[in-house]
Every structure is written in structure tokens, then in C-alpha cells.
Amino acid sequence: xxxxxxxxxxxxxxxxxPEVIEAFTRPILGHLDPDFIQLLDELNDRLRKVWRTNNQLxxxxxxxxxxxxxxxxxxFVNPGDTVVIGVNGVFGGRMCDVAARAGAxxxxxxxxWGKAIDPQRLLDAHPNxxxxxxxxxxxxxxVRNDIExxxxxxxxxxxxxxxxxxxxxxxxxxxxxxxxxxxxxxxxCLGVPPGLSPISVSDRALEFLVAKPQSWYLDLNMIRNxxxxxxxxxxxxxxxxxxxxxxxxxxxxxxxxxLENAWARHQACGDELHKRLPELGFDLWAQxxxxxxxxxxxxxxxxxxxxxxxxxxxxxxxxxVGGGLGPVAGKVWRIGCMGHTARMxxxxxxxxxxxxxxx
Amino acid sequence: xxxxxxxxxxxxxxxxxPEVIEAFTRPILGHLDPDFIQLLDELNDRLRKVWRTNNQLxxxxxxxxxxxxxxxxxxFVNPGDTVVIGVNGVFGGRMCDVAARAGAxxxxxxxxWGKAIDPQRLLDAHPNxxxxxxxxxxxxxxVRNDIExxxxxxxxxxxxxxxxxxxxxxxxxxxxxxxxxxxxxxxxCLGVPPGLSPISVSDRALEFLVAKPQSWYLDLNMIRNxxxxxxxxxxxxxxxxxxxxxxxxxxxxxxxxxLENAWARHQACGDELHKRLPELGFDLWAQxxxxxxxxxxxxxxxxxxxxxxxxxxxxxxxxxVGGGLGPVAGKVWRIGCMGHTARMxxxxxxxxxxxxxxx
Numbered sequence: 001x002x003x004x005x006x007x008x009x010x011x012x013x014x015x016x017x018p019e020v021i022e023a024f025t026r027p028i029l030g031h032l033d034p035d036f037i038q039l040l041d042e043l044n045d046r047l048r049k050v051w052r053t054n055n056q057l058x059x060x061x062x063x064x065x066x067x068x069x070x071x072x073x074x075x076f077v078n079p080g081d082t083v084v085i086g087v088n089g090v091f092g093g094r095m096c097d098v099a100a101r102a103g104a105x106x107x108x109x110x111x112x113w114g115k116a117i118d119p120q121r122l123l124d125a126h127p128n129x130x131x132x133x134x135x136x137x138x139x140x141x142x143v144r145n146d147i148e149x150x151x152x153x154x155x156x157x158x159x160x161x162x163x164x165x166x167x168x169x170x171x172x173x174x175x176x177x178x179x180x181x182x183x184x185x186x187x188x189c190l191g192v193p194p195g196l197s198p199i200s201v202s203d204r205a206l207e208f209l210v211a212k213p214q215s216w217y218l219d220l221n222m223i224r225n226x227x228x229x230x231x232x233x234x235x236x237x238x239x240x241x242x243x244x245x246x247x248x249x250x251x252x253x254x255x256x257x258x259l260e261n262a263w264a265r266h267q268a269c270g271d272e273l274h275k276r277l278p279e280l281g282f283d284l285w286a287q288x289x290x291x292x293x294x295x296x297x298x299x300x301x302x303x304x305x306x307x308x309x310x311x312x313x314x315x316x317x318x319x320x321v322g323g324g325l326g327p328v329a330g331k332v333w334r335i336g337c338m339g340h341t342a343r344m345x346x347x348x349x350x351x352x353x354x355x356x357x358x359x
Numbered sequence: 360x361x362x363x364x365x366x367x368x369x370x371x372x373x374x375x376x377p378e379v380i381e382a383f384t385r386p387i388l389g390h391l392d393p394d395f396i397q398l399l400d401e402l403n404d405r406l407r408k409v410w411r412t413n414n415q416l417x418x419x420x421x422x423x424x425x426x427x428x429x430x431x432x433x434x435f436v437n438p439g440d441t442v443v444i445g446v447n448g449v450f451g452g453r454m455c456d457v458a459a460r461a462g463a464x465x466x467x468x469x470x471x472w473g474k475a476i477d478p479q480r481l482l483d484a485h486p487n488x489x490x491x492x493x494x495x496x497x498x499x500x501x502v503r504n505d506i507e508x509x510x511x512x513x514x515x516x517x518x519x520x521x522x523x524x525x526x527x528x529x530x531x532x533x534x535x536x537x538x539x540x541x542x543x544x545x546x547x548c549l550g551v552p553p554g555l556s557p558i559s560v561s562d563r564a565l566e567f568l569v570a571k572p573q574s575w576y577l578d579l580n581m582i583r584n585x586x587x588x589x590x591x592x593x594x595x596x597x598x599x600x601x602x603x604x605x606x607x608x609x610x611x612x613x614x615x616x617x618l619e620n621a622w623a624r625h626q627a628c629g630d631e632l633h634k635r636l637p638e639l640g641f642d643l644w645a646q647x648x649x650x651x652x653x654x655x656x657x658x659x660x661x662x663x664x665x666x667x668x669x670x671x672x673x674x675x676x677x678x679x680v681g682g683g684l685g686p687v688a689g690k691v692w693r694i695g696c697m698g699h700t701a702r703m704x705x706x707x708x709x710x711x712x713x714x715x716x717x718x
Contacts, residue, residue, distance in 0.1 A: 004394050005386040013387055013600060024383035024601065027364040028372055028552050030679045035363050062554075063422035066596040067576045098575045187597060193387050195421075195554060195599035214573045216457045217426045235684075237425040238546060240554035241372060242383065243602065320389045325594075 006314070007346055010322035011139045011295055012165070013187035013194050014339035016250070020192050023249035024242050031239040039248055040239070044227065046251035047198050050167060050190070050259060051182065053174035057206060059227040060196035060247055061183070061218065062240050065164045068183030068197030070098050071218040072160055073133075075210055076181060079103030081130040084157075086117040090140035090325050091162055095133050102214065104131075113141050113327060114297070116290035119149040130208075131158045131181075136172060137165035139188075140325045142286040142297030142334060144170065151178030158205050164188060167198070168254055169266040169294035169338055180205040186243075189266060189294055191339025192250035195243040250339075267293040269337040272347050277335075280354050285332055294342065296335045297324075301358055306330045309357055317353040365673070366705055369681035370498045370654055371524065372546035372553050373698035375609070379551050382608035383601050390598040398607055399598070403586065405610035406557050409526060409549070409618060410541065412533035416565060418586040419555040419606055420542070420577065421599050424523045427542030427556030429457050430577040431519055432492075434569055435540060438462030440489040443516075445476040445504060448497035449684050450521055458492070461573065472500050472686060473656070475649035478508040489567075490517045490540075495531060496524035498547075499684045501645040501656030501693060503529065510537030517564050523547060526557070527613050528625040528653035528697055539564040545602075548625060548653055550698025551609035554602040609698075626652040628696040631706050636694075639713050644691055653701065655694045656683075660717055665689045668716055676712040 008015050029036040044059050051058065061068045073095070077083060083104040085095045088111040096106050109125050111117045122132055132154055134145050144166070150159050158180040166172045169189030174182055180202040187194035201220065213219050217237065225234040254262050270293025274284055281301030284291065300306060306323060310333075313319045324332035337347065367374050388395040403418050410417065420427050432454070436442060442463040444454045447470035455465050468484050470476045481491055491513055493504050503525070509518050517539040525531045528548030533541055539561040546553035560579065572578050576596065584593040613621050629652025633643055640660030643650065650656075659665060665682060669692075672678045683691035696706065 003385045003398075004388065004392075006388060006392065008387060008389060010389050012597060013389060016387055021384050025380050026362045028367060028375055029363065029365060030367060030369055030372060031553070033363070033365065033673070033679065039362075063426060063576065064597050064599055067422060070574065070576045094575070101571065101573050101575055185597065193599070193601040194390070194597040195602055212460065214460050215429065216453070216460055217422065217429045238371060238423050238544065238553040240423055240552070240602070242552040242605070243554055243599070246601070314392070320392065 005318060007319045007349065008341055009336050009346065009350055010320045011334045011336050012185065012338060014191060014336060014341040016193050017191040017253045017340045019253050020246045020250045023245040026245055028241050031241065032233065032235060036241065037233055040227065040244060043244060043248040043251065046248070046255055049255055050251055051172065051174045051200055052176065053200055055174065055200045055202055056228055057220070057224055058200040060198045060244065062237065063197060064194050065183065065185030065197045066094065067218065068185070068199050069095060069162060070215065071199055071220065072181045072183050073099045073104070074102045074213040074215045074218055075220045076131060076158060076205065076208055077102040077104045078210055080105055082107060082126055083131045083133060084109060084122055084125045084129045086111070086122050086134040086145060088115060088117050088141065088143060088145070089113055089135065089138035091135045091138060095135070095162070099133070114143060114285050115287045116143050117145050119146050122150060123153050128155070129157050131160050133160040135162040137170065137292050137295065139165045139295060142292045142295045144290045144292050147179065148177050154178070158208060165292065165295055168262055170292065171263060174200060186247050186250065189338045190247070190250050191253060192246050195240065196247055266337065266342045269342045269344060269347050270294060270296060272344065273335060273337065276351050280351070280358050294336065294338045296337070298333050298335065299331060300333065304358060312357055313353060319350055319353055364677060366678045366708065367700055368695050368705065368709055369679045370693045370695050371544065371697060373550060373695060373700040375552050376550040376612045376699045378612050379605045379609045382604040385604050387600050390600065391592065391594060395600065396592055399586065399603060402603060402607040402610065405607070405614055408614055409610055410531065410533045410559055411535065412559055414533065414559045414561055415587055416579070416583055417559040419557045419603065421596060422556060423553050424542065424544030424556045425453065426577065427544070427558050428454060428521060429574065430558055430579065431540045431542050432458045432463070433461045433572040433574045433577055434579045435490060435517060435564065435567055436461040436463045437569060439464055441466060441485055442490045442492060443468060443481055443484045443488045445470070445481050445493040447474060447476050447500065447502060447504070448472055448494065449499035450494045450497060454492050454521070473502060473644050474646045475502050476504050478505050481509060482512050487514070488516050490519050492519040494521040496529065496651050496654065498524045498654060501651045501654045503649045503651050506536050506538065513537070517567060524651065524654055527621055529651065530622055533559060545606050545609065548697045549606070549609050550612060551605050554599065555606055625696065625701045628701045628703060628706050629653060629655060631703065632694060632696065635710050639710070639717050653695065653697045655696070657692050657694065658690060659692065663717060671716055672712060678709055678712055
């Protein structure tokens, strides 16, 4: 079977950094091997730097981003707890589903797809919720929701933030913004294939850990005995060694470039796309002032067939872009420029291809 | 950071097949790319062959083996359902924990560590349990539990089997043995690094799927819309592309060798270890007639220090073997010979090293 070689400009996965793929080829170590534990500790230190946090419990969950979401709820929600959730896209909606399965009493704060959620509405939705949860960068709409004001005014509530499409791509300052629980994915702005979900938990949030969450696999009480601590590491489940090599390497690339430089690179690609796409007849869809640089959403020029145009991009140019989800399926494109893909050369290539397709 | 190069003869991970590592280097595709869907379909076909099943719902869960265990319970257990579980080691015990968190009323059938569970005891434990669950190959003890009689006499109950350390290493005939729900891992006899958990569900068991299981990430109702079906694949979570490339390649290696040949290779390595280790003063621990060829358990020669001897093996010979868990920590070794590690040359190397250490 011959694999095609794509430029991945959808909503994720992105093209991985070459150093990540190189790391996949390293000899496998056992999950209790002292050399492996050292690598895992270094990986978690790198993760803290990229998230701008000192949270001790910061590590990658052994599954993809949605498992990080599930871990973030099942470890902190007791049946009947009130959870306020902002919903302006698929992933806020998914949070409601996950929280409800954990027994939460969910208070939904809805906003139109394509618009950002006013943080004050989240703060006013309930007098004393256990958790206020919001998606930082909505992968379904390309919208950035504001976090800072929530951290400032959350009171006793825990602030839970989905950083899947923000971590490494746009400023996300976990400690400065007073976030308690955060999770992300590897396949977006960290430039690593999908497979892990980094998570970070503040010391304050640790006091609220559910003693025996409904999920054994995601039980942070048990997992923290393996990923933290100075002494012997207690086996919980077998760690996904190769993927951890890859994430370790990807974080190394980001930090070697410098986190601010990585943010600037994502921003520059986004700025160029936001400037040039309207010249080709694609209208920017997300609310001005809240547009993600790493994930640009556009409505299509009149007469352009969604499925046909994306198939042409994929088959004739080797470029993948994402279609719309739910209510905007067929009407909106999601153009990612994340991780190793976030290079001006790829922006040029896409704009060139689109220029040919719409002409 | 320089990675050590180990011969992995613990209870898993094993050394991966070179073809698997090669597959990790292939260009990343999107999880909805037609080329990727084709690879996933082929992977699942290969999985059916290795499991000797025609079950349509056969695919890898996007997380390590214990997540497969959790998926197997949360998708079939409604609160209050009776589940009979055989416990003669760590993984049977883990099943009880996982099932209880899903609300099961658990009936435990205990047997001493190192001994096999009499299937008749499992059948007699309750008149009409929803599920009878047992571990085929106990990774903590090196014992093989009998499955066949359970499948023959289970009546209306669903038979749930942990195949983590059996799939690809010893005969495991899912359809012939009438197993309803099975899960495995990649890092044992399939010769792939850890990261995925293959699962297979019989058509009969599908009728008992819980409509809305407590886990969103492991919800088989939702995932099956992505992994099966002829039409469009509905996005559930982002698939771990690289790991799936690896498993696809590993299964290809097993099938090219021939499944019976792979079983025979694991058996030959186990036979040699079972014959030679006692000559060096290591006594075979698992019950005769139920000893796994791919995971040999031994008690240590008088006077041999567990931690010191394993450190010598690791640091001076580059060989990892596993220590005992729970009640036999410090007293028992677990010597794996799985996947690409299951070569007579590795058996010779280990025996040579041990000969030097005990002399």
C-alpha cells in the first residue's frame, strides 16, 4: 500500500515536525526503565514550559484529546455538581455530553457558532458552580474564547479550559490566567501526530479530585503515582512509549524555536490567510477580534462546490483542508496552519492552488 | 538524550518488528482521508484474521490495553448487572475494579496466583450472570486460563475475555470458542509498541450495547459509525494515525509469517526457557499444563537478590526482565518472549547472561 504525502491544512492533524518522526524510530524502552522515566520527567517539564505553568500534575493522558476532556470532567465532577459550560461549537457541546455522563448538572451558556462567548455570561450563569468550563480555541468554528476574565473572577469555582487547538499556537498562560484544569492534543500546534492528550491540574484543583472516578483508565489518583513523585513509580497502565518519544521531541522543537517565536509564526500564517483569502472570494467567518490565526474559517465563494473543491485540492494538489461540521457542513471550510504546517511556503501553496480552482 | 537499546524480555512491551518502526515514518494522513480509511479497513481485516473471527465490530481502541478492558465493561454493563469474574492475578482483579465502577454487581471466583481457574467454578458461580469475564493469559503470573468450556456452556451470558498477552502468541479462536467480547494490547505478541487496544464484539453482544455508556471516549455506539459501515465515516475522535500505521504493519508481519507459525515460534522459545531455566536454579512457578510459552514465570535461586540481579541484567547485558507484582514482588520473575523478541537467539542470550550471573 502506497501512502499519499499530504500537506495537512485541515483542523488537525497537522504535518509533524521531522524530529518527531525521527524520535518514533528510537529503540523501545520498558515503561519502568529508569531511562524512560527520565525521558517522561523531561517531557513533563517541557509541557509545563509550553503551558506556562508550574503545576506538578502535568503530563500526557495515554489517549487522544477527547480522552483529556473526559479525564478533566470525571476526576472533578461528583454526581449532582453544577458545571457551567460555554457552547459555541462542537467541542463545547461535547463537554456537555461528557459532563452529563459524569453526573453533572449542566448549565449551558450558548452562543452562535462563529461568535465568541462573553465571559461575563459564563460568570453570571450560576451563583456558585463547581466548575466553569470553556473551549479556548473552538476547532469547529475557528473562534477564540476569552479566558483571562474567567480566571480573575471565577471565585471558588474551578476553571476548566480546552486547549486542544491553542496550546503552542496562540498565547495560553495557564498560571497567569488562573486556570485550574486544562487539556490539549498533540496533533495541532505541537506538531506531533495524534495519540496523546496533555493535561495539567492546579494544586488547588487537586484538593477536589474525585476519590474513585467512574473511569479506571483516566483515574488521576492512580496515574499520578506513576507520573509524579521522586521515588518508585507505581505501574498503572503501560505507557504508549513511541508516542511519548514523539511528544518529547515535538515539545523540544517548539522550545528550541522559542514559544513566542512559535506563536508569532502561527500568527503570521494566519494573518496572511486572513488577508488573502477574501481576495479569492472566501469570506472570513469567525467574529473579528476572535479569529484564530492557526485555524481560519471561511464561507465559500458563490458557486464553489464544497465536496468537489476539497477533492480537487486533495487529489490534484495533495492539500487537505477541513469541511464544516454540523449546521455549517457544506458551507464553511476550516483551514488549519498548525505545527510544522505553519510555514509561509504552505500558505503560498494553498493560495496558489485556490487561485487556480476558483478562477 | 541517548536512548539505550534493550532486549525487552519483561511482561511487555516487547521489541517491535522492524516493519512497524518503518511504518511509523510514513507521511501522516488525516483521519477522514480516503487513503487512511482504506488502511484502517485493511487493519481491521487483519485483526479479524489474527483473532480468528468474523465479528464486524473489530478494531483498535485509541488507547492502551486497560482502556480496552474498560470499553469491554462500560459498553455492556448496566448498573446492577451481575458479572462473574475470575481472579487469579492482577488483571482479573483490575476487571473487578473496572466492572464495579460501571455499577456491576461483581461475583468473584478466586484462585491462587500461579494456578489456573477451573472453568466449571466460573459457570457455577451464579445461575444467570449478564457477563462471565476471565483473563486468557494472566500477565502477572504466566498462567493460561481455559476459555473453550466457558464458551460451550455459558448459556445466555456474554463471555468476555482479556487477550492482552495471548493474541498472536498462543491459539485464541474467538468464533470457535464462542467468545462475545474480547480485547487485547499491541505491545505483547503482536510485536507493536504500546498505544492501542484491539477489541472485538460478537453480533450477539451488539444487541446488549448500553445506549449511553458512562464513557464518551469509549462509547462503541458512536465509534462504530467511524470504524464500520460502507458509507461516510462519522468523525468521533481523531484517530491515532501513527500507531495505527504501526499496528497495520505488525499484523502484516504476523500474517505473512503465518499465524500458526507465529504461535509455534512463541511455543518453541517458551519450551526452551521452561527446559533450561530450572538447570540454572530458577523454578517454574505457574501450574504445569497452564504455563504460557510467551511469558515464563520463575522463582529465584536461593540467595539471588531480585533488584540487584535485574539491574545487572539491564545495565550490563541490556536485557529487561519483569519483577513480580503484589504478593510475589521480589520473589518471582516474569520473562517475556513475545513478538519480535520471541527468537531463539534472545533465549540463548538471556540464558547465557543468567548463567554468568548465578555462577
